[in-house]
Amino acid sequence: MKSDSKQHEIKTSNQKNSKIENDNKNYAELVVIKPVGYPFDFTMMDEDIEIKNPKLFEEYAREQWLGLVVREKSHLFDQKIIPDYGFEIITAKPNNSIISEDTKIKIITDEIEKNKDNKIKSDITLDDIVGQENAKSKVKVITKYLDDPESFGPWAPKNILFYGLPGTGKTMLVKALANELDVPLYLVKATSLIGEHVGDASSKIHDLFKKASENAPSIIFIDEIDAIALHRSFQSLRGDVSEIVNSLLTEMDGIEENKSVITIGATNNQTSLDLAVRSRFEEEIEFKLPDDNERLTIIEKNLKTMPLEYDLDLEKIVKLTRGLSGRDIKEKILKTSLHNAISNDCEIITMENIEYALNSFKIKNSDVKGMFE
Numbered sequence: 001m002k003s004d005s006k007q008h009e010i011k012t013s014n015q016k017n018s019k020i021e022n023d024n025k026n027y028a029e030l031v032v033i034k035p036v037g038y039p040f041d042f043t044m045m046d047e048d049i050e051i052k053n054p055k056l057f058e059e060y061a062r063e064q065w066l067g068l069v070v071r072e073k074s075h076l077f078d079q080k081i082i083p084d085y086g087f088e089i090i091t092a093k094p095n096n097s098i099i100s101e102d103t104k105i106k107i108i109t110d111e112i113e114k115n116k117d118n119k120i121k122s123d124i125t126l127d128d129i130v131g132q133e134n135a136k137s138k139v140k141v142i143t144k145y146l147d148d149p150e151s152f153g154p155w156a157p158k159n160i161l162f163y164g165l166p167g168t169g170k171t172m173l174v175k176a177l178a179n180e181l182d183v184p185l186y187l188v189k190a191t192s193l194i195g196e197h198v199g200d201a202s203s204k205i206h207d208l209f210k211k212a213s214e215n216a217p218s219i220i221f222i223d224e225i226d227a228i229a230l231h232r233s234f235q236s237l238r239g240d241v242s243e244i245v246n247s248l249l250t251e252m253d254g255i256e257e258n259k260s261v262i263t264i265g266a267t268n269n270q271t272s273l274d275l276a277v278r279s280r281f282e283e284e285i286e287f288k289l290p291d292d293n294e295r296l297t298i299i300e301k302n303l304k305t306m307p308l309e310y311d312l313d314l315e316k317i318v319k320l321t322r323g324l325s326g327r328d329i330k331e332k333i334l335k336t337s338l339h340n341a342i343s344n345d346c347e348i349i350t351m352e353n354i355e356y357a358l359n360s361f362k363i364k365n366s367d368v369k370g371m372f373e
């Protein structure tokens with residue numbers, strides 16, 4: 001066994017899941033769980049499980065956990081086929097509610113974590129993303145659609161393209177979406193679909209769409225899609241571009257009308273995309289650089305997580321960071337300022353540290369000059 005503390009934790013979490021605690025009969029609408037394995041090591045046991053039929057699993061799970069209280073981040077344990085196998089409760093709507101016969105139970109098994117490109121850390125939420133209201137509205141539509149696919153009939157969202165300058169929140173938004181939804185999200189970087197040999201990409205693209213179709217409703221997110229869907233004028237750069245583009249087109253078209261598979265692509269440059277691929281995206285949503293208010297919010301949100309106190313003129317920083325993306329603000333300005341403060345044994349971050357960061361970022365902005373004099 002790994003540790004006593006783990007055992008203890010599991011016991012308490014079992015107790016927490018007891019039927020007595022929740023007096024107000026608050027029933028769960030939705031519970032999303034993730035398999036986490038056994039509470040102890042035993043070499044004969046295979047830690048991975050594969051759910052062949054999510055609906056069947058839902059019935060099986062609901063029956064055995066009926067009446068239990070579900071609380072996010074606590075655990076539920078299988079009592080039947082694989083006794084003591086643990087599932088972490090990722091989402092409980094509402095939190096601290098009771099599983100009833102009407103509770104939807106979803107399991108994320110999950111490509112998200114098996115795929116090495118998939119670095120989804122599910123602590124990003126939509127609220128963390130500043131601005132990008134168009135994209136957020138679309139995410140709302142997707143969420144509504146996945147809640148009730150039939151009601152959309154032929155008007156379902158299918159293919160959406162996110163485009164915009166680097167560091168404006170495209171990948172971040174999809175990570176938040178993954179966190180928000182209880183359907184599988186296949187997150188791939190386009191470059192990882194290109195193999196060493198001609199034909200590798202086609203078969204990888206085929207496998208990806210096949211898996212997503214089998215597990216529909218689902219979402220495919222192809223980050224940096226320009227790497228595989230280059231405009232034909234760039235074909236001289238890679239000999240197999242047209243083969244890859246054709247595979248992508250075939251797969252995008254091959255998804256049956258009634259299958260709820262949504263494909264989201266992201267790119268810095270939508271004009272470099274193959275026209276046929278581009279035309280299949282029903283909507284192109286631009287991710288813009290943050291305006292003054294949005295930069296202020298990004299700065300404030302990031303400062304809250306800093307390990308040092310600060311004494312800063314935020315309005316001034318907002319001015320000085322005009323034209324920078326969310327990533328630049330966080331990584332190039334705030335992080336460099338913090339590190340500069342730490343390296344100088346400062347107890348608080350001051351405008352001097354910010355000035356250092358801005359100078360090392362070499363902003364060609366005349367406002368910077370004289371700002372600190």
Ligand SMILES: Nc1ncnc2c1ncn2[C@@H]1O[C@H](COP(=O)(O)OP(=O)(O)OP(=O)(O)O)[C@@H](O)[C@H]1O
Pocket residue numbers: 128129130131132164165166167168169170171172173267268287298325326327328330
């Ligand atoms: N709109 C935003 N709100 C809050 N933080 C942001 C925003 N945009 C970017 N950031 C910060 O920048 C980081 C990088 O953003 P992200 O990876 O989503 O950019 P991207 O648009 O996918 O860039 P690229 O085109 O280079 O892939 C985020 O993790 C976050 O810290």
Ligand SMILES: [Mg+2]
Pocket residue numbers: 170171172223266
């Ligand atoms: Mg990105």
